[in-house]
Amino acid sequence: MHNYIKPLHLELKKLEIPQTILLCRMNLAEKDKKFVWHPFTHQKSMADPIAIVKGKGSLLFDEKGNSYIDAISSWWVNIHGHAHPYIAEKIYQQALTLEQVIFAGFTHEPAVTLAEKLIEHLGSSFHKIFYSDNGSTSTEVAIKMALQYWWNQGFAKKKRIIAFKNSYHGDTFGAMSVSDRSVFTMAFHELLVEVIFIDAPTSANISTISQIIAEHAGETAAIIFEPLVQGAGGMLMHDAEALSELILVCKKNSVICIADEVMTGFGRTGTFFAFQQLTEQPDIICLSKGLTGGTMALGVTACNENIYEAFVSDDKLKTFFHGHSFTANPLACTAAIASMEIFENENVIDKIKQIENWNNQVIEEIQKHRLVKNPRICGTILAFEIDKGKNEYLNDISTVFTTMALERGVYLRPLGNTFYWMPPYCISEEELDRIKNVTIEILNKIATV
Numbered sequence: 425m426h427n428y429i430k431p432l433h434l435e436l437k438k439l440e441i442p443q444t445i446l447l448c449r450m451n452l453a454e455k456d457k458k459f460v461w462h463p464f465t466h467q468k469s470m471a472d473p474i475a476i477v478k479g480k481g482s483l484l485f486d487e488k489g490n491s492y493i494d495a496i497s498s499w500w501v502n503i504h505g506h507a508h509p510y511i512a513e514k515i516y517q518q519a520l521t522l523e524q525v526i527f528a529g530f531t532h533e534p535a536v537t538l539a540e541k542l543i544e545h546l547g548s549s550f551h552k553i554f555y556s557d558n559g560s561t562s563t564e565v566a567i568k569m570a571l572q573y574w575w576n577q578g579f580a581k582k583k584r585i586i587a588f589k590n591s592y593h594g595d596t597f598g599a600m601s602v603s604d605r606s607v608f609t610m611a612f613h614e615l616l617v618e619v620i621f622i623d624a625p626t627s628a629n630i631s632t633i634s635q636i637i638a639e640h641a642g643e644t645a646a647i648i649f650e651p652l653v654q655g656a657g658g659m660l661m662h663d664a665e666a667l668s669e670l671i672l673v674c675k676k677n678s679v680i681c682i683a684d685e686v687m688t689g690f691g692r693t694g695t696f697f698a699f700q701q702l703t704e705q706p707d708i709i710c711l712s713k714g715l716t717g718g719t720m721a722l723g724v725t726a727c728n729e730n731i732y733e734a735f736v737s738d739d740k741l742k743t744f745f746h747g748h749s750f751t752a753n754p755l756a757c758t759a760a761i762a763s764m765e766i767f768e769n770e771n772v773i774d775k776i777k778q779i780e781n782w783n784n785q786v787i788e789e790i791q792k793h794r795l796v797k798n799p800r801i802c803g804t805i806l807a808f809e810i811d812k813g814k815n816e817y818l819n820d821i822s823t824v825f826t827t828m829a830l831e832r833g834v835y836l837r838p839l840g841n842t843f844y845w846m847p848p849y850c851i852s853e854e855e856l857d858r859i860k861n862v863t864i865e866i867l868n869k870i871a872t873v
């Protein structure tokens with residue numbers, strides 16, 4: 425006998441209470457639990473979600489009037505603070521003008537202006553901007569672009585991808601394939617494309633991994649990496665020098681370099697893009713998250729002229745057959761332009777430096793705590809492992825930490841036992857101090873359990 429749940433309308437019929445009345449009596453969190461399925465959330469143990477009704481600067485406000493400092497910029501996207509009036513106004517004006525148009529055969533001002541602005545920031549070696557919808561699609565596009573680059577030129581054997589251990593590049597199938605095998609991908613392992621995973625580069629291993637690249641060069645289309653910080657894999661940081669050397673080795677071996685800057689882009693690591701701390705340039709860059717200031721979904725894959733030229737041919741089969749309904753959505757492009765204008769108008773790079781300096785000061789205090797292991801900083805990100813339980817994503821310490829921090833008015837969401845903060849750049853010094861004090865208070869409590 426199946427132990428299934430009866431459809432809601434049958435249950436209501438039995439009770440003879442009209443569905444509309446019942447639904448009216450529910451608060452937002454109850455209705456959410458009835459109808460919505462949340463990402464990366466264990467359904468059975470899921471607590472009631474917090475209904476957020478408003479955001480302002482670095483604060484989020486719930487329906488009960490509580491406020492929370494958003495110490496992780498709402499999954500690393502919100503760089504200028506919530507509901508920024510400048511971005512909101514620009515989106516509003518654009519919505520009254522042109523909200524959406526097919527991007528094949530048509531173009532529009534926000535898409536062109538944004539492409540021009542991005543190329544200005546990326547530097548002259550970048551040539552074209554390809555739009556998509558989010559971080560996963562931006563890496564998916566990059567992988568397809570690299571594979572087809574070789575196919576278009578008759579090098580059909582070059583179809584292998586190299587990626588870093590502990591990498592994360594998104595949740596669509598191509599993006600999952602180039603992400604290290606983990607609890608996120610376990611159900612799909614047999615279906616994923618085979619990828620060569622190498623250690624992230626260090627001065628100690630660079631000659632070993634260079635050898636691996638040289639050995640596989642004939643069959644390898646591209647390497648994909650998160651420059652300087654591997655985010656979801658545990659805020660793991662590697663140095664710019666070794667990564668530069670790796671890119672050089674790839675170039676010598678005709679392996680296309682894809683820098684996934686979905687998380688590291690737009691100031692996160694201290695420079696506008698993380699690759700600007702390297703001495704070598706990647707061929708393809710993936711952007712999303714902070715691209716629109718965290719207001720709207722948009723993905724960008726930028727490439728150099730060499731990559732683009734492989735798609736310019738009389739042969740129609742060499743077309744890049746990829747696109748999404750909302751490619752270059754005018755509202756999202758407008759938000760991205762506004763976000764980049766805020767960088768210029770509000771001295772955002774200075775604010776990033778202030779957060780970096782503050783990180784450098786507080787790490788002295790944080791690293792003295794006996795539960796703090798491997799403390800590290802890159803730009804606006806501070807991370808360490810909480811020395812409690814197993815070092816893994818499913819460590820319950822994450823939920824415990826998040827709950828205790830929320831009770832204290834701060835939103836933090838460790839990745840398993842990897843603690844980190846990554847605040848919006850508009851955050852005040854008092855708010856930063858509050859995040860640090862709450863972190864230490866919780867570590868003290870956890871240490872006594």
Ligand SMILES: Cc1ncc(COP(=O)(O)O)c(C=O)c1O
Pocket residue numbers: 558559560561563592593594595650655656684685686687688712713
């Ligand atoms: C480096 C990196 N690439 C790609 C993605 C996927 O982005 P999205 O969640 O927008 O699909 C993420 C998301 O966290 C990321 O950190």
